[in-house]
Amino acid sequence: MKKLSGRIVIVTGAARGIGLAITRQCLQEGARVVMVDLRMEDLESARESLKDVPGDITIKACDVSNEDQVKELVNSVKTEFDALDALVNNAGITRDNLFMRMSFEQWQSVINVNLTGTYLMTRYCTALIRKSSAGRIINLSSVAANGNPGQANYSASKAGVIGLTKTLALELARYNITVNAIAPGFIETDMTRAIPEKAREEWLTKIPAGRAGKPSDVADAVIFLLSDAAAYVTGNILGVDGGLGL
Numbered sequence: 001m002k003k004l005s006g007r008i009v010i011v012t013g014a015a016r017g018i019g020l021a022i023t024r025q026c027l028q029e030g031a032r033v034v035m036v037d038l039r040m041e042d043l044e045s046a047r048e049s050l051k052d053v054p055g056d057i058t059i060k061a062c063d064v065s066n067e068d069q070v071k072e073l074v075n076s077v078k079t080e081f082d083a084l085d086a087l088v089n090n091a092g093i094t095r096d097n098l099f100m101r102m103s104f105e106q107w108q109s110v111i112n113v114n115l116t117g118t119y120l121m122t123r124y125c126t127a128l129i130r131k132s133s134a135g136r137i138i139n140l141s142s143v144a145a146n147g148n149p150g151q152a153n154y155s156a157s158k159a160g161v162i163g164l165t166k167t168l169a170l171e172l173a174r175y176n177i178t179v180n181a182i183a184p185g186f187i188e189t190d191m192t193r194a195i196p197e198k199a200r201e202e203w204l205t206k207i208p209a210g211r212a213g214k215p216s217d218v219a220d221a222v223i224f225l226l227s228d229a230a231a232y233v234t235g236n237i238l239g240v241d242g243g244l245g246l
């Protein structure tokens with residue numbers, strides 16, 4: 001029995017990394033997935049890479065930090081499906097720098113995508129999700145929400161996501177919508193491949209499980225939170241980090 005048969009799920013930042021793994025597993029569980037990312041070309045190649053998985057994929061280019069684009073995206077989902085069961089706010093960026101050198105542009109761009117993007121997508125999707133009998137919102141936070149040198153902007157954005165998640169869990173429970181966050185540790189994607197080799201090695205020595213995470217480790221947790229098994233789970237921050245955040 002597939003866990004998400006017939007559910008309609010939006011995944012942002014779906015063209016690669018964790019978002020692509022989430023999309024793959026949602027399709028395997030029978031969901032119809034709306035893949036959202038910045039560039040149509042990237043979405044087209046991502047869709048091509050999913051050819052081995054049967055399922056219904058729609059691709060939409062949208063910058064989640066742009067209110068007009070988000071409105072247009074959600075309107076198009078409303079027109080095409082007139083329904084939405086779940087939103088996975090996965091799109092995220094880093095612009096690392098030590099705080100004393102961090103430019104306003106580096107600060108603002110990360111807050112805009114990671115925190116305001118999560119707000120905008122949730123704000124415009126919630127009316128549609130309210131009509132679902134099993135509404136789900138899942139936000140991607142990070143172990144870095146607890147603080148990480150060189151990531152004041154990213155850490156603040158991901159801590160903000162936790163506050164937003166908990167408040168939405170309180171406000172939306174009455175509409176049968178659960179809202180949870182996942183806080184990954186060090187996951188092998190383009191985001192972490194950009195970290196200099198020496199720093200990457202240092203990170204790896206700190207992970208109690210002794211290995212980096214895979215995008216599929218995070219997707220497994222997303223599938224649980226989307227499934228009926230998690231119907232009574234809301235307002236939680238689920239670490240997927242091999243113990244790194246302990």
Ligand SMILES: NC(=O)c1ccc[n+]([C@@H]2O[C@H](COP(=O)([O-])OP(=O)(O)OC[C@H]3O[C@@H](n4cnc5c(N)ncnc54)[C@H](O)[C@@H]3O)[C@@H](O)[C@H]2O)c1
Nearest residue numbers: 013017018063064090091092140142184186187189190191
């Ligand atoms: N990789 C890790 O170790 C790790 C750890 C903790 C949290 N996370 C979080 O998990 C999520 C996914 O990370 P990842 O490692 O797969 O990153 P990634 O850089 O590999 O992929 C991110 C995707 O988001 C898209 N994106 C960026 N800005 C966007 C925007 N404004 N609108 C729409 N799409 C946009 C990118 O084009 C890309 O496809 C992020 O929120 C990240 O902060 C990752």
